[in-house]
Structure formats: structure tokens, C-alpha cells
Amino acid sequence: MPYNIAMVSDFFFPQPGGVESHIYQLSTKLIDRGHKVIIITHAYAGRTGVRYLTNGLKVYHVPFLVIYRETTFPTVFSFFPIFRNIVLREQIEIVHGHASLSNLCHEAILHARTMGLRTVFTDHSLFGFADAASILTNKLLKFALSDVDHVICVSHTCKENTVLRASLDPLMVSVIPNAVVAENFRPLTQHASDGESSALVSPQPRNLSRNDTITIVVISRLFYNKGTDLLIAAIPRILATQPNVRFLIAGSGPKAIDLEQMIERNVLQDRVELLGPVRHEEVRDVMVKGQIYFHPSLTEAFGTVIVEAASCGLYVVCTRVGGIPEVLPEHMTVFAKPEEDDLVRATGQAIAALRANKVRTERFHEQVCMMYSWTDVAKRTERVYGGISGALSEEEFYGYRGVDDGKSWNATRGRAGVQSFALIDRLKRYYGCGIWAGKLFCLCVVVDYLLFVFLEIFAPRTNIDIARNWPKKPALNAQASDAGGSGIGRKRSGRHRDRPEG
Structure with a gap:
């Protein structure tokens, strides 16, 4: 009724x-x-x-x-x-x-x-x-x-x-x-012909070589509980050990100034790009620019954004806190403790898995469609x-x-x-x-x-x-x-x- x-x-x-x-x-x-x-x-x-x-x-x-x-x-x-x-x-x-x-x-x-x-x-x-x-x-x-x-x-x-x-x-x-509305978070396609909508073409496997640049995407409110301090501490260490990696960060909040100071202090302007706040309908366009989604939250009841990232074909690195372990299956994620050292380790593990082509991220979208409605x-x-x-x-x-x-x-x-x-x-x-x-x-x-x-x-x-x-x-x-x-x-x-x- x-x-x-x-x-x-x-x-x-x-x-x-x-x-x-x-x-x-x-x-x-x-x-x-x-x-x-x-x-x-x-x-x-x-x-x-x-x-x-x-x-x-x-x-x-x-x-x-x-x-x-x-x-x-x-x-x-x-x-x-x-x-x-x-x-x-x-x-x-x-x-x-x-x-x-x-x-x-x-x-x-x-x-x-x-x-x-x-x-x-x-x-x-x-x-x-x-x-x-x-x-x-x-x-x-x-x-x-x-x-x-x-x-x-x-x-x-x-x-x-x-x-x-x-x-x-x-x-x-x-x-x-x-x-999530999975239709709104489709991954990029590689072989769409001229005049053909990319939404109508199935995504193809993305084979990464050792010299290909991997973009790590972060879309989050820049608050303490979202793990922004961990993000600030981990970025210099990750970039120091991974030469062909860059960060793309979208979001705003009181921790934004700390993030900007870290970039200035470590001279990372060419490897860390800050987009500021983005509208929800622009989130997909930001996510498909990367291969890994980084989510260092300290507390989270669910974490819808990591489902959106997986739907876009991104491999997810996230902390094992709150309800996050319930959200996605293990083959889509690399879990870490909410600690700087473990986040650096997990990110390195995800990068290595992508470069070795051990993760079939092109299948993530269809799997998310079946899991969430x-x-x-x-x-x-x-x-x-x-x-x-x-x-x-x-x-x-x-x-x-x-x-x-x-x-x-x-x-x-x-x-x-x-x-x-x-x-x-x-x-x-x-x-x-x-x-x-x-x-x-x-x-x-x-x-x-x-x-x-x-x-x-x-x-x-x-x-x-x-x-x-x-x-x-x-x-x-x-x-x-x-x-x-x-x-x-x-x-x-x-x-x-x-x-x-x-």
C-alpha cells in the first residue's frame, strides 16, 4: 500500500x-x-x-x-x-x-x-x-x-x-x-569509434607497463575524521618510492591548508594536483582519470565513494575501519590499518598489482551493478x-x-x-x-x-x-x-x- x-x-x-x-x-x-x-x-x-x-x-x-x-x-x-x-x-x-x-x-x-x-x-x-x-x-x-x-x-x-x-x-x-547509480559511474572505454558513445562500448583491459604513469585519486571532505592527516603524511613517502605516480585530490575543508603546505614543503606541485570542491555530477569525470582510489578514513559507517570508485574501474586502497570491510569484495580492495606505514605499504602493493596486470578492474563496473541497487x-x-x-x-x-x-x-x-x-x-x-x-x-x-x-x-x-x-x-x-x-x-x-x- x-x-x-x-x-x-x-x-x-x-x-x-x-x-x-x-x-x-x-x-x-x-x-x-x-x-x-x-x-x-x-x-x-x-x-x-x-x-x-x-x-x-x-x-x-x-x-x-x-x-x-x-x-x-x-x-x-x-x-x-x-x-x-x-x-x-x-x-x-x-x-x-x-x-x-x-x-x-x-x-x-x-x-x-x-x-x-x-x-x-x-x-x-x-x-x-x-x-x-x-x-x-x-x-x-x-x-x-x-x-x-x-x-x-x-x-x-x-x-x-x-x-x-x-x-x-x-x-x-x-x-x-x-x-549507487552505477550507470552514472561508468569506466572509460578505449576503443570507441568516432561518433560512437563511450557508454555503449564495453571497457577493455588496461595493461600498464612499468613506465606508465599511475594516477591515485582522492575525493573527500578534508576533515580530520576523513584521514586527511594520514593522507598528508603518506603522500611524500609514496611519491618518493614510486617515480611514475601522481595524486589527484578533490575536496575542501579545514585541512586543505595543511595539504597545500605539505605540497609546498616537499616541492610536489608537478605530482599532486588539487582540484578543490567538485559537484557530485563531476565526481565520475574526476575518478576516470585515475587507476587507484585512495581512502584513508579514520571512521566510516559505509563509504559510498569507494563503491563509486570501483564502479568507475578503480582499484581501491582503504583503511579497515567501521563498515568499510563490508562494502566491497577483497579482489577490489587493498586494506590497510589506519596508520601511515601500512597505508604506504598497501598503496605500493596496489601499484605493483596493477603494473603486473593481476587485477581485472574492467570487470568491476558490472559486478557493482549486480551488488548495489x-x-x-x-x-x-x-x-x-x-x-x-x-x-x-x-x-x-x-x-x-x-x-x-x-x-x-x-x-x-x-x-x-x-x-x-x-x-x-x-x-x-x-x-x-x-x-x-x-x-x-x-x-x-x-x-x-x-x-x-x-x-x-x-x-x-x-x-x-x-x-x-x-x-x-x-x-x-x-x-x-x-x-x-x-x-x-x-x-x-x-x-x-x-x-x-x-
Whole structure:
């Protein structure tokens, strides 16, 4: 059955990134499958109000203050009036929040539960347990997920991390990985005739000799957690031992100045090229210029960019951290510890394997096409929606039947479709979040409920106009859906269609 779904996150286009791409691709595939999907995010420079993107995807840009890395200032309650207006206007049934650091996501889940809506949360990242920032983030995550119907993680490592951080029942957490639009990340071809599209020609084996130059590509935000310090330390050592190797680096961030200083200090201007930030639809054009993709991340829940690199026919050198080992098979990757020495060793091993022609990178694209599909991600997410809405029974959703003793499943365990909307049950769940935090969370829930009652009285639902739905097109089969409806990442349809709402 079709659902009306609201995707909520601080992170969305025009900002590039894995979370942003995930929300867009999942939304378009759900629309292809007959559901209604809207996006709620904050306003970006030059992008405010209501916009329509490709495939009739409507985006609400809420004018909230951004404080750090596109995250809005937490207010807890001020978002409720406009959120309620949007939800009622669009007749939303399920609110799906994304990203642990998104303030809009957590507030939307709180308000949605107060309004009696089903909620889902997708976690895209990994966090620690010892530093002050992680402790605070984990406590806020526990607050948000104490009253959520189901949680989705992008890898099994991410699931373990989220279950521990938020003290969740593992049964209420599903693993649904990211995907890529493989058609947008085709490798270069060598024998395309004049006037013939390279997309129609199968890639040929690339035989490298000892004197051929190997280009190592890096496309990443230049932040500490992305391993930029390791990159800066490893580049001079790799280039010192590999004479016919160069680096091509795209991305921006606070570590960019350190990278530039390293190049100046070691006089590597002719062997290291910095491209700066690139748009998502330009990523493929950068990747196909190289033979190896270098990914020195210190923490990663999934790592969509390495799937894109493999789809372009690049051999991947990456750190064995987080969920990265789950992403690609071993014949596509060379793993290293998140240490300078091991990264230098792994890169040398990858270069040697390519020069000896031991790696058939021309087959990577077809293999990635078979492994990852956004249509499959949409189907699995749709099944989660069916579980929390009651369309699937407990046995269908979990794969087995629980003991029917009246105690196996209750409001505090979070069985899909059983989370009670009663205020007293919600308070019980929040009260268990800590000696002091539990009481504070209960107070927030009570105030949120009183605000909801106030809005129902002084801003009645009857005064809110129902929005007209975008005309639905016939449902696409899986093959056609994979080939189409993926405007972001394609030069032809990657531009947003902005139009005022009627």
C-alpha cells in the first residue's frame, strides 16, 4: 500500500555528500514505487521556501539558523508549529529522519510521535563513547530513539554502534546499505569509434607497463575524521618510492591548508594536483582519470565513494575501519590499518598489482551493478514501513513468531507497530534514559504535548489547506527504475527544477 512519507534532515542538496545523495535517491525510488515523499530541511543560500526537484520531489526549506557544518541551532519546540503545518498539509503518515547530528531530524521524530505518526530513523555514521562530544551526542540520540518505531543502519558495524549508543533492542534495528547509480559511474572505454558513445562500448583491459604513469585519486571532505592527516603524511613517502605516480585530490575543508603546505614543503606541485570542491555530477569525470582510489578514513559507517570508485574501474586502497570491510569484495580492495606505514605499504602493493596486470578492474563496473541497487534499497525500506504500520505481521517482519504471553512485546521494547502513542507509555520510555536526563526528557515530552494541544485549539486543522499531490506516473519495473529517475549525478538531469508552489 502507498504511504505518505516525510524525509527530514539538516543535510540535503545543494550541499554534496553521502547522506544527501542517500535521501534523494531513496526518495525518488519510493516515488517510482507509488509512494508520496517530501523532504524537510533547512534553508540554504539562495534556496528557500518550497522547491520541486526531478521526479516531482517536493522540498521544504525551513528558515532556521545554521550553526556548524549545516546543522541547525537546536530549539526543541520552535520547529513544532511549522512541522505540524507541513505534516497536516501533506497528509504525512510516516516521518523518516536521517543522521545522528541532524537537529531537525531529532525534533521531527519527537513532534511526530506527539502527533501520533509512525517514525523511522536512519543512522549514517559511527561515534565513540569516551570523548565529551560523543557522550553528549549519544545521550541526545538516546532521547530521540527512545520513542521511535524502527531504526535503519547502513552497515552491520553501524548497527552495533547505534544499538550500544542508544541502548536499543537489536530486533528494532535493520541493516539496509547505501547504493549507487552505477550507470552514472561508468569506466572509460578505449576503443570507441568516432561518433560512437563511450557508454555503449564495453571497457577493455588496461595493461600498464612499468613506465606508465599511475594516477591515485582522492575525493573527500578534508576533515580530520576523513584521514586527511594520514593522507598528508603518506603522500611524500609514496611519491618518493614510486617515480611514475601522481595524486589527484578533490575536496575542501579545514585541512586543505595543511595539504597545500605539505605540497609546498616537499616541492610536489608537478605530482599532486588539487582540484578543490567538485559537484557530485563531476565526481565520475574526476575518478576516470585515475587507476587507484585512495581512502584513508579514520571512521566510516559505509563509504559510498569507494563503491563509486570501483564502479568507475578503480582499484581501491582503504583503511579497515567501521563498515568499510563490508562494502566491497577483497579482489577490489587493498586494506590497510589506519596508520601511515601500512597505508604506504598497501598503496605500493596496489601499484605493483596493477603494473603486473593481476587485477581485472574492467570487470568491476558490472559486478557493482549486480551488488548495489537503489530500487532494492527502496523495497527493503518499504518493508520497514509495512512493519511499523501494521501491514506486516510480527512473523512476517521478524521472520519468527514471538511467545504470545502478553509480556514478550511491550511498549518499551520497541516492537515494530506496537510502540504506544499514549502519553504515559511514552513517559515510561523516556524516564529510563537516566537519573537526571530521564526526568528532563519527560519534561520535554510533556511540554511538547501541551504545545500540541495548544496548536490544536488555536490553529485548528480545518484552517490548513491540503496540498495538491504531484501527478503520479505509472509504476516502473525494477530495471527501468534503476536506469531512470536518478537526476542527481547526471549532467543531463542533475539540475534542480525550482518552481513556486501553487
